[in-house]
Amino acid sequence: MAHDTFTPEGQKTESFRLSSGHKIPAVGLGTWRSGSEATHAVFTALVEGGYRHIDTAWEYGDQTEVGQGIKRAMHAGIERRDLFVTSKLWCTELSPGRVRPVLQHTLQELQLEYLDLFLIHWPFRLRGGASKPPKEGDVLDFDMEGVWREMEKLVKDNLVRSIGVCNFTITKLYKLLEFAEVKPSVCQMEMHPGWRNDQMLEFCKMNEIHVTAYSPLGSQEGGRDLIHDQTVDRIAKKLNKTPGQVLVKWGLQRGTSVIPMSLNPERIKENIKVFDWEIPEQDFKALSSIPDQKRVMDGEDIFVNKTEGPFRSVADLWDRED
Ligand code: NDP
Ligand code: 1BO
Numbered sequence: 001m002a003h004d005t006f007t008p009e010g011q012k013t014e015s016f017r018l019s020s021g022h023k024i025p026a027v028g029l030g031t032w033r034s035g036s037e038a039t040h041a042v043f044t045a046l047v048e049g050g051y052r053h054i055d056t057a058w059e060y061g062d063q064t065e066v067g068q069g070i071k072r073a074m075h076a077g078i079e080r081r082d083l084f085v086t087s088k089l090w091c092t093e094l095s096p097g098r099v100r101p102v103l104q105h106t107l108q109e110l111q112l113e114y115l116d117l118f119l120i121h122w123p124f125r126l127r128g129g130a131s132k133p134p135k136e137g138d139v140l141d142f143d144m145e146g147v148w149r150e151m152e153k154l155v156k157d158n159l160v161r162s163i164g165v166c167n168f169t170i171t172k173l174y175k176l177l178e179f180a181e182v183k184p185s186v187c188q189m190e191m192h193p194g195w196r197n198d199q200m201l202e203f204c205k206m207n208e209i210h211v212t213a214y215s216p217l218g219s220q221e222g223g224r225d226l227i228h229d230q231t232v233d234r235i236a237k238k239l240n241k242t243p244g245q246v247l248v249k250w251g252l253q254r255g256t257s258v259i260p261m262s263l264n265p266e267r268i269k270e271n272i273k274v275f276d277w278e279i280p281e282q283d284f285k286a287l288s289s290i291p292d293q294k295r296v297m298d299g300e301d302i303f304v305n306k307t308e309g310p311f312r313s314v315a316d317l318w319d320r321e322d
Pocket of ligand 1: 029030031032033055056121166167188189213214215216217218219220221227242243244245259260261262263264267268270271297
């Protein structure tokens with residue numbers, strides 16, 4: 001059983017209870033594009049920042065480095081039972097027969113005996129070696145029920161504590177909920193003031209599916225620069241916080257866990273100092289009214305083939321729900 005954890009400054013951290021019964025720490029470290037620097041970032045986050053939640057994925061190619069960071073942190077005294085480690089099943093592996101081997105490979109790379117959370121990364125199956133954008137035949141049929149059954153078995157075998165999805169739509173969640181014996185505990189989605197995705201958040205809350213907000217700062221190069229957004233900046237100055245902290249806190253106040261990525265030790269530590277203050281209601285509303293709502297991670301370059309399909313537009317990927 002996990003117990004309360006504190007940042008090095010003595011701030012009690014927060015967590016959310018999942019439908020699986022386990023707790024997910026409210027702030028985690030994202031590791032996409034962290035590469036060889038992931039070891040240092042993870043160690044800094046865990047030991048100096050007080051993080052207990054790390055988000056990685058097979059596709060990020062950094063699981064070995066993430067595992068080394070976790071191992072070093074455990075040598076420094078952090079206990080496995082206090083950690084929450086997430087990984088994801090990539091699109092080329094999205095078939096029932098690949099679920100267990102990928103999980104075992106992931107555990108080996110991370111040097112762990114179990115994962116806290118295993119997610120379907122995107123609900124689209126790609127042929128190994130698929131082009132970007134995909135050529136004809138690169139996007140294959142996805143056996144959602146078959147894959148989910150294998151993920152359920154991982155929970156029963158204590159290799160994974162909770163399972164979930166990313167980048168689903170309400171339509172796809174409905175379909176999953178129809179046959180799931182182990183319900184998805186988490187839906188990881190892009191969410192920040194530039195892409196609130198209110199209807200997805202509402203649907204998940206109604207169905208007791210916890211949402212983790214990815215790209216909470218607007219993502220990386222080529223993303224949306226929310227750090228320099230006028231409203232974010234004004235509120236940060238008023239509250240004597242940084243724009244990064246305001247963006248993280250906005251996600252927490254919506255009831256989502258949040259996984260900001262950083263390789264910078266000061267920003268890693270800054271992003272979790274969000275537990276002993278609140279964004280006042282009028283500022284929260286202002287952040288929740290930022291115009292030009294738009295996804296950064298729309299999936300177009302990975303999954304859309306405009307002439308051959310099966311997904312000919314971004315609207316197709318998102319089941320025309322946006
Ligand atoms: P974020 O929104 O977390 O933004 C990261 C960028 O913000 C980096 O360039 C970082 O640079 C910078 N940054 C971090 N903290 C601050 C700060 N306090 N002030 C100013 N700049 C800051 O982007 P991501 O897209 O990486 O999303 C976070 C995580 O979510 C990913 O790393 C990944 O783990 C997960 N994710 C999951 C997806 C999915 O499909 N399931 C899709 C996308 C992301 P610097 O290093 O210089 O600080
Ligand atoms: C294509 C992978 C995006 C980060 O999860």
